[in-house]
Amino acid sequence: MNLQLFDTYERKVRPFEPLVDNKVGIYACGPTVYNFAHIGNLRTYLFEDLLIRVLVANGYEVNHIINITDVGHLTSDADTGEDKMELGTKRTGMTAWELAEFYTEAFQADLAKLNILAPSVWCKATDHISEQIEFVVDLEQKGYTYATSDGLYFDSRKLKSYGHLARLDVEGLQAGARVKLGERRFVTDFALWKFSPPGEQRQMEWDSPWGRGFPGWHIECSAMSAKYLGDYFDIHCGGEDHIPIHHTNEIAQTEASKGTRLANFWMHGYFLQMDKAKMSKSTGDFLTLDVIGERGFSPLVYRYFCLTAHYRSQMSFSLESLEAAKTALTRLYETAFSWGEPGTVDEGTLTRYFDCLNDDLNMPRALAVVWELVRSNLPGDVKKATLLRCDEILGLDIANWEMDQVDVPDEVEELVKAREAARASKDWAQSDELRDAVNKLGYAIEDTPGGAKISTLD
């Protein structure tokens, strides 16, 4: 089966064809770096990693761009007062610049831990201020802007196609609007450039033809994607929350300026839903990769967990289901390890596997094929070779997995030896007593044909 992908713009699955030869340009909306990424954020990057691995497997040469939104406004115009970047600087004592750098590095480290392939280019909004200003100047010359006392705005009603991506009901939006218009002329108008508040010195601000200030959020993506991928490129992705506002506005800017619709495919990763642990970023109380790591779940367990749901479905998170993923993944690792060296690949399995993936990245079904392979009667070396090919997409690093080497204290070692002796003389009472003693010290014993296997008790 040839690759087919769901396009939010057309709201359907359709065949994927690159715009140029076999090259694919992808722009993925990156994080705003005022805090750690939570596991919900990371699900979206896992989806994009899946997409990229499948494109590569289909023989395409992928040029993958991720942006870093490292400029946010520091003086809030929200009703509640302080904005997130400012809270971040207060919380940590860092400057806005230090804050951005710190959380950018933390984010990149998280991606690496999740075995997410690094993009071709990382681009920061603050490194592309002039490109953004040029973009806005062009929009201004084409008559799509107007100024208010706090910034330069995009006049969304000038663009007939505005809101097509999200199928926005503009009249309905206006009727049900919760947000104050302020000086904006229409509810869907948005800032291209915001002025620094009078009499205040922002940590991040630049001169522009309209006055000192900083770029609106949406313009960075239109400007940077144009720079690295051209005005019209293959795939633009991000989280589902970006459909109605951010991506809608990116499209509006680019259509107004360049006359193209920006990307051929628009793809969106859907949210992770939390049960008890809420993703309340405002309190700083949310689950990060490090937090679940402290609870005994490795990053690749989280990766596996995410692979069990389709990227276009919201997924329910709980420690219970993460535990299920951990058990399944451990079984997969141990079983694959037991197969030894790889032999020849089973092409039938591989074909079924990639057919699932080429059908809009249906990883849950592809994973079912993997488990059928695992439980099949094929020889171990064939299973191993086939599984390793599957792992080029799974990204679980199956080839390098090894049994945990547990450091066993001498005390425990002695008890285990004594127990082995007791078992050899069939003194089961003594043997069980010694096993209890080992358990009390925090270690578990499993009797295998190769001798006692010792592990730490959870």
Place this chain on the structure above:
RNA sequence: GGUCGGGUAGCCAAGUGGUUAGGCACCGGUUUGCAAAACCGAUUACACGGGUUCGAUUCCCGUCCCGACCUCCA
């Protein structure tokens, strides 16, 4: 309030107008001194009420519930 998307077994989660998704847990069996692990097998579904149809979990309508966005959340 407006717009959009969902409700599948104990949990997570695919999919389909009629034929076993898959994983985890649970139960039974094999094996093992016992236990664990492993392997084999079985059970538990399509929110509710109507409609279309030979047949609906799948299509249509309504109801209830959940979520997303409208707040520079992925």
